[in-house]
Amino acid sequence: MQEKDIKRIRLNVNGETHELTVESHLVLSSVLRNRLGLTGAKEACGEGACGACTVLIDGVAKPSCMVLAVEQEGKEIETIEGLSKNGELHPIQEAWLEEYGAQCGFCSPGMIMSTKGLLLKTPDPSEEEIKEALGGNICICSNYEHIINAVKSAARKMKEQSNG
Amino acid sequence: MADTKVIGADVRQKDGNPRVTGEAKYYGDFQFRGMLEARILRSPHPAADIVDIDVSAAEAMEGVHLVMTHENFPKAFRKTVYYVGDLVAAVIAVDDTVAEEAMAAIKVEYKTKPFVMDLEEAIKPDSPQVFEGEANCHDWEHHAFLSDRDPETGLYKTKTPAEYNGFGDIEKGFAEADVIVEQKGFRYALCKSPAMEPRGCTARYDGVKLHVHTHSQGLHDEKYCLAEALGIGSDKVNLVSPFTGSSFGGKNATVLDPNLPSHYLLIASLACLHLKRPVHCAYSREEEMLCGWSRGSLNDVKIGFKKDGTMTSMDFQHWQEVGASGDKYPAKNAMLATGAVLYSRNCKHLRGQIRYVYTNRYTAVGWQGYGAPEGIFPVEITMDMAAEKLGMDPIELRKMNCMRAGDIDAGWDPLSYGSAIISSSGIHECLDVGAEHLDWKNTWQHPSEKTGRIRHGIGVAIFAMGAGRPGPGNSSEAMVKIFPDGSAALVCAVADIGQGQHTVQCQIVAEVLGIPYDRVGLVCADTDSTPFATLVSNSCGTWLQGWATYEAALDAKNQLLRLASEKLGVAPQALSVGEKGVYVTAEPDKGVTVKEAFGPIGHYGGRHEIIGSYVNDSPHPNCLRNGNKDELYIPKEKGAQFISLDVDTETGMVENVRVTMVQNVGRALHPKIVEGQLLTARHGVEHAVLGCECVSDKRNGWLLVPNFVDYKPCTTMDCSVEPFVLEIPGDPTHPFGATACGEGAACPSLAAFSNAIYNAIGVRLTETPFTPARILSGLGKIKSRKGGK
Ligand code: FES
Ligand code: FES
Numbered sequence: 001m002q003e004k005d006i007k008r009i010r011l012n013v014n015g016e017t018h019e020l021t022v023e024s025h026l027v028l029s030s031v032l033r034n035r036l037g038l039t040g041a042k043e044a045c046g047e048g049a050c051g052a053c054t055v056l057i058d059g060v061a062k063p064s065c066m067v068l069a070v071e072q073e074g075k076e077i078e079t080i081e082g083l084s085k086n087g088e089l090h091p092i093q094e095a096w097l098e099e100y101g102a103q104c105g106f107c108s109p110g111m112i113m114s115t116k117g118l119l120l121k122t123p124d125p126s127e128e129e130i131k132e133a134l135g136g137n138i139c140i141c142s143n144y145e146h147i148i149n150a151v152k153s154a155a156r157k158m159k160e161q162s163n164g
Numbered sequence: 165m166a167d168t169k170v171i172g173a174d175v176r177q178k179d180g181n182p183r184v185t186g187e188a189k190y191y192g193d194f195q196f197r198g199m200l201e202a203r204i205l206r207s208p209h210p211a212a213d214i215v216d217i218d219v220s221a222a223e224a225m226e227g228v229h230l231v232m233t234h235e236n237f238p239k240a241f242r243k244t245v246y247y248v249g250d251l252v253a254a255v256i257a258v259d260d261t262v263a264e265e266a267m268a269a270i271k272v273e274y275k276t277k278p279f280v281m282d283l284e285e286a287i288k289p290d291s292p293q294v295f296e297g298e299a300n301c302h303d304w305e306h307h308a309f310l311s312d313r314d315p316e317t318g319l320y321k322t323k324t325p326a327e328y329n330g331f332g333d334i335e336k337g338f339a340e341a342d343v344i345v346e347q348k349g350f351r352y353a354l355c356k357s358p359a360m361e362p363r364g365c366t367a368r369y370d371g372v373k374l375h376v377h378t379h380s381q382g383l384h385d386e387k388y389c390l391a392e393a394l395g396i397g398s399d400k401v402n403l404v405s406p407f408t409g410s411s412f413g414g415k416n417a418t419v420l421d422p423n424l425p426s427h428y429l430l431i432a433s434l435a436c437l438h439l440k441r442p443v444h445c446a447y448s449r450e451e452e453m454l455c456g457w458s459r460g461s462l463n464d465v466k467i468g469f470k471k472d473g474t475m476t477s478m479d480f481q482h483w484q485e486v487g488a489s490g491d492k493y494p495a496k497n498a499m500l501a502t503g504a505v506l507y508s509r510n511c512k513h514l515r516g517q518i519r520y521v522y523t524n525r526y527t528a529v530g531w532q533g534y535g536a537p538e539g540i541f542p543v544e545i546t547m548d549m550a551a552e553k554l555g556m557d558p559i560e561l562r563k564m565n566c567m568r569a570g571d572i573d574a575g576w577d578p579l580s581y582g583s584a585i586i587s588s589s590g591i592h593e594c595l596d597v598g599a600e601h602l603d604w605k606n607t608w609q610h611p612s613e614k615t616g617r618i619r620h621g622i623g624v625a626i627f628a629m630g631a632g633r634p635g636p637g638n639s640s641e642a643m644v645k646i647f648p649d650g651s652a653a654l655v656c657a658v659a660d661i662g663q664g665q666h667t668v669q670c671q672i673v674a675e676v677l678g679i680p681y682d683r684v685g686l687v688c689a690d691t692d693s694t695p696f697a698t699l700v701s702n703s704c705g706t707w708l709q710g711w712a713t714y715e716a717a718l719d720a721k722n723q724l725l726r727l728a729s730e731k732l733g734v735a736p737q738a739l740s741v742g743e744k745g746v747y748v749t750a751e752p753d754k755g756v757t758v759k760e761a762f763g764p765i766g767h768y769g770g771r772h773e774i775i776g777s778y779v780n781d782s783p784h785p786n787c788l789r790n791g792n793k794d795e796l797y798i799p800k801e802k803g804a805q806f807i808s809l810d811v812d813t814e815t816g817m818v819e820n821v822r823v824t825m826v827q828n829v830g831r832a833l834h835p836k837i838v839e840g841q842l843l844t845a846r847h848g849v850e851h852a853v854l855g856c857e858c859v860s861d862k863r864n865g866w867l868l869v870p871n872f873v874d875y876k877p878c879t880t881m882d883c884s885v886e887p888f889v890l891e892i893p894g895d896p897t898h899p900f901g902a903t904a905c906g907e908g909a910a911c912p913s914l915a916a917f918s919n920a921i922y923n924a925i926g927v928r929l930t931e932t933p934f935t936p937a938r939i940l941s942g943l944g945k946i947k948s949r950k951g952g953k
Contacts, residue, residue: 023261039193040186042409044360045449049872052360080186093184097176100836104662105183106360106409112184131880138872140360140410141662142846144880145887146836 007070013038014082022069029053029064032079040080040109044138051137054110054117055079061117063110063136080109083116091157092116092150101150103141111137115151119158125151170674171900174836175681178666179407188407190361191377192446196368200229202431202445203263205253205270206454207245210524210865211279211292214243214252214272221269222255227262229439231255231270232431239393240430245274246294246488247524248865249454251427256435256443279524281862283351283462283485286523294488294522301483304329304495304518318572319583319795330515331574337477337513341468345550350542351931352914354460354485354858355851356453357531358877361409363455364428364446367436374401374433375690379408381416381659382699387691390429394437404690411661412844413530413907414456416491416701424490424527450870457858458531459851460485461498463542473556475565477513478503484520484538490528492520497535501629501911502543504575505800508586510565514574524865526858530701532847532910536629544625544915545930548922558919559595559604562626566591569894573798575630585789587797588895588903590828591626594804597888598624598826602806611926618810618819621924625912628802631904632704639781640709641695642716644673646724646774648765650745650758652677653685654717657697658709660688663906664837665705669713671833672900676717678741695777703801703906706833707898712780714899720776727771728761787897799897801908803827803890805845807920809853813943816936818853818921821883825909828890831901835889841905842887848913849883850876855933 005024010017013036022031029046032038032055041064044052048066055064056078083090092115095101102108111134118125118133125133130151139147182188219231232254234241241251253270257263278292285291286300294300313320313331338344365378374396380386383403391398408415432445447455461484468477480503484495499516551558567573569588576584599605602622611621643655654673660666666686674681687693698708725736728746732739732755740749747755763770789795806824811817825845832838850856856875859868869875895903918929927942941948 033193034195037195038186039189042190042361043192044362044409045872047449047871047873049876050360084185089181089184096184097180100174100177100840102177102180102183103664103840104360104408104410104660105180105188106190106407106662108183109186134880136879138360138877138879140358140412140877141840142844142878142885143840144846144878145843145885146840148880 009070009073011069011072011077012075013077014079024068024070026069027065028055028067028069028072031069032064038079038081042106042109044106051110051114052107054113054137056113056117059117059120061114080113083112091161092119092154095150095154095157099146099150099153101143101147103143107137107139111139111147115154118151119155123159124155168675168900170671170681171833172831172835174834175667175671177664178670178686179660190407190409191365191379191405192361194366194377196366196442199366199442199444200256200258200439201260201263202254202256202435202443203260203267204251204427204431204451205255205267206451207248207250207252209245209274209276210248210281211277212245212274213277214245215275216273217253218271219253222266225262225266225269227258228266229256229441230435231266232435237434240427240434247526248867249451249526250488254431254435256439279865281524281860281865283460283483283521283523286521287483294524300522301519304520329517332513334477334479334513334515338468340470341476342471343469343550343553344466345546345553346466347542347546347549347930348464349930350463350465350545352459352461352538352541353851353932354457354525355856356457356858356875357412357414358453358872358875359410359412359414362447362449362452363415364444365432366442366444367432368442369436369440374437375404376401376429376433377404378429379411379415380405381411381413381661381701382697383657383659383691384696385699386429390433393430394433402690402692405659406689408659408661412532413534413701414458416530416699424529449872453870453875454867455526456529457487457526458494458528459538461538465542465546467546467550469550469554471554473554473561473564475507475510478507478511480514480516480543482516482518482539484518484535485523485525486520486528487523487525488527489522491530494528494530494535494538495520497629498539500575501536501627502539505573505630506540506543506567506626506628507565508574509567509571511574525860526867532844533629533907534701536627536907536911537914540625540627540911541914544912545918545928548623548919549928558624559599563592563595566626567628576798583794584796584798587799587897588828588830588892589802590890590892591628591802591804593890593892594826594828595624595626597890598804598806598824601824601886601888602808608923611923614924617813619813619924620810621920621922622806622808623916623918623920623923624804624806625915625919626804627908627911628800629908629911630702631799631801632698632702632708639696639779640698640712641779642709642712642777643695644713644716644720644776646677646720646758648759648762648772650679651683651685652679652720653687654713655687655694656709656713657688657691657694658705659700661700663700663705663841664834665700665709667837668706668833669709672710672713673717676714677721679743703904703908706902707799707904708780710898710902711784712778715778715780716776718776719778720774723774723776724758724761728756731756731761797897799895799903801827801904801906803908805912805916807916809920809924811921811924811939813925816939818934821849821853823848823883823885824888825885826888826890827905827908828892828903829905830895830898830903831891831893832889833900833902838889838905839887842889842909843885845885845909845913846878846883847910848917850878851933852914852917853934854878854882855935857933
């Protein structure tokens with residue numbers, strides 16, 4: 001057996017710092033799910049092709065199965081678990097429920113994080129921009145019309161919130 | 165339709181919150197102390213005998229707890245492999261990395277054998293046999309048709325199956341025809357329903373019982389199969405499945421056949437019982453792509469018509485690829501969905517010969533439509549060809565021949581019941597709605613009139629398929645509890661695989677009890693705590709489970725009324741249940757709260773809960789015409805799909821795809837959910853023009869599309885779907901008039917696509933997918949290779 005290359009890292013996830021010893025080859029999704037118990041981000045392909053594992057890294061939506069955990073030192077990671085605060089759903093989650101954006105729900109955490117990434121950058125996205133931003137997130141339930149409506153409604157809700 | 169409060173409303177998804185917060189636990193999200201990882205070593209050969217297998221090095225590795233092969237676990241492994249990806253061994257280790265290293269250390273000596281990778285090749289008498297001593301091609305043995313049909317009533321007088329695969333006399337029917345249309349060699353490519361959540365499970369043992377956490381379409385069915393396969397009592401197995409990450413029929417693991425892709429259940433369970441440690445066995449995406457394919461089929465169709473368009477006779481020849489022994493039922497369904505059901509009105513003479521064919525490819529599983537798309541594809545293209553030959557509008561030709569409410573379902577397999585009456589149709593209305601939406605009359609032009617590089621086309625196809633039946637093997641049960649505070653709980657095992665079944669069943673309870681929807685809780689997590697529920701396949705959940713839930717709620721409600729009646733001194737019949745409790749219907753101010761009806765609780769008498777229940781194991785009285793057991797109403801999924809697209813005649817690319825999906829659902833119990841079901845019509849785009857096909861290397865059997873990049877499902881960018889949900893009341897088979905809605909959206913797509921492409925460029929495509937190469941070769945711009953690819 002090969003010697004394991006193990007590193008100590010500090011991961012900042014949802015505003016909390018975790019001191020961990022991880023094997024260098026482990027991807028972020030694996031550490032989030034198996035070490036921190038944050039199983040919201042799903043693994044459906046493990047190769048960057050489906051978006052199920054999407055999290056925000058410094059505010060940018062990325063598939064967590066495609067980045068190494070040891071390279072995330074000093075970055076801010078946000079997962080689906082960090083979205084609702086004190087039991088209050090985030091406006092994107094609210095919009096998802098209203099528009100029936102989750103059918104089986106397996107793609108939903110990733111879709112919702114991609115949406116947050118989009119709305120942070122483009123608070124008022126056009127339909128084309130929404131389609132492009134979510135183009136890497138596969139939903140086999142093929143619920144895209146509902147999902148696109150949910151993104152639009154989330155954008156409205158977030159605007160209202162920041163105005164109010 | 166009686167006024168309803170909760171039924172028909174877009175209430176919140178019952179288990180929606182956990183799905184959007186990431187709290188929903190799918191099987192892979194459970195972690196147990198001491199959990200081990202199972203990894204499966206798979207065959208690199210499409211056909212071979214395992215001559216020797218040396219696992220000593222693997223077993224000796226640190227962190228390896230068990231290596232399983234046919235030698236120590238003959239229940240789960242065989243000495244022969246039949247396809248690339250077939251099981252050879254499994255390693256149970258502390259983690260994935262160790263398991264994979266150990267797998268690499270297993271030495272297997274194979275004696276390879278000849279193999280066959282193609283349906284047409286496999287049919288040839290001299291082709292290599294997939295299973296030694298057994299032909300590759302088999303006639304479907306279950307006769308699906310009845311004989312002795314009374315010409316007056318249309319009913320079948322005896323329950324004996326027809327002597328040959330069909331009814332009437334096709335030769336007589338063809339002799340009566342003025343126009344005969346015949347097309348051979350329709351090919352529906354082998355393709356995949358790639359659920360987002362790959363297959364797998366975690367098994368753990370608590371000292372008494374085996375608990376298996378998995379995804380499911382029918383927990384109880386799986387439990388019985390697993391217990392039998394393990395050789396232990398059903399009481400020793402508990403299946404747990406709170407959430408399932410999409411399925412579409414492919415995760416139906418009820419048959420623990422060594423040839424079906426549900427090995428994870430057996431491997432994890434056997435290892436867990438052996439080691440007394442939790443074992444997690446999850447397929448990677450590549451493994452997921454290696455198993456559970458569907459749709460591969462070959463067809464010849466011949467249909468005769470009178471000059472006015474009336475269908476006189478149909479001959480339907482069907483070969484279904486099942487790989488190295490998979491689920492064979494799609495073959496039967498392909499037949500039933502076509503002439504036998506869709507056109508049973510006018511088609512009095514029909515022959516449907518169906519066969520299933522083994523190849524050394526991945527095993528076949530059921531999938532959205534369960535064979536129906538394979539049958540509808542050739543028939544609905546032939547109908548289009550016929551319309552052209554007859555000089556008729558394709559919509560008019562279909563309207564003239566397709567089923568209507570009250571028709572006899574000629575494809576009904578009777579079991580213990582007699583003739584089946586189609587309970588409602590609405591296909592005509594669906595055709596009208598779609599035609600109007602696309603402005604069919606003004607837009608439809610014959611292809612010969614089209615010019616220019618980019619050509620627009622529209623096409624249509626209709627569909628109908630069976631949606632469950634009552635009776636043996638298809639029963640459903642439910643329990644409804646009412647608590648003293650007036651809230652209620654539904655206890656049932658119906659699987660929610662993304663189709664919204666949990667929400668809909670709770671709506672039914674709320675409606676029957678007259679309480680708000682959010683006061684209905686749901687217990688649906690495992691087989692220990694729930695009564696039996698039907699497998700959610702066949703789009704029958706709302707109907708079959710719906711009856712059980714409805715009747716159980718009614719039972720609970722009646723018990724509550726009786727309790728209140730004692731307190732109020734008013735007959736139960738004169739009482740109603742509402743938000744505040746039970747009241748006298750004629751005097752709404754006079755009543756008791758549920759708590760008062762229960763009386764004092766605990767040591768002082770009274771009750772803690774009411775339990776209503778129902779077992780739906782024979783046709784509900786509402787499903788019988790005239791109360792006659794031999795005239796059974798049978799609900800169908802039915803509707804029409806329209807495709808609008810542009811074809812670039814220079815590149816062969818299909819662009820700007822718009823799908824108009826119209827379906828009569830009788831009553832939409834939850835309009836948004838129903839709409840969501842219709843949106844899956846998008847799957848057709850994958851299999852028509854995105855080129856999704858199970859391509860394997862003919863030389864060595866290796867799958868060439870083992871991931872989401874090479875087999876790319878639709879994304880937000882690929883097309884738009886416009887769902888039209890029609891509610892045509894009058895279907896008697898459901899307490900709220902709902903019929904089925906689920907798989908239908910996939911059924912007509914490929915035919916509608918082919919018809920739309922023909923309408924755009926005058927090229928008739930009969931092999932899927934409709935790749936640019938096939939389109940260009942159809943246009944004569946490039947030479948076609950074998951098979952037209
Ligand atoms: S699991 Fe990471 S992109 Fe698919
Ligand atoms: S909701 Fe099921 S995969 Fe998207």
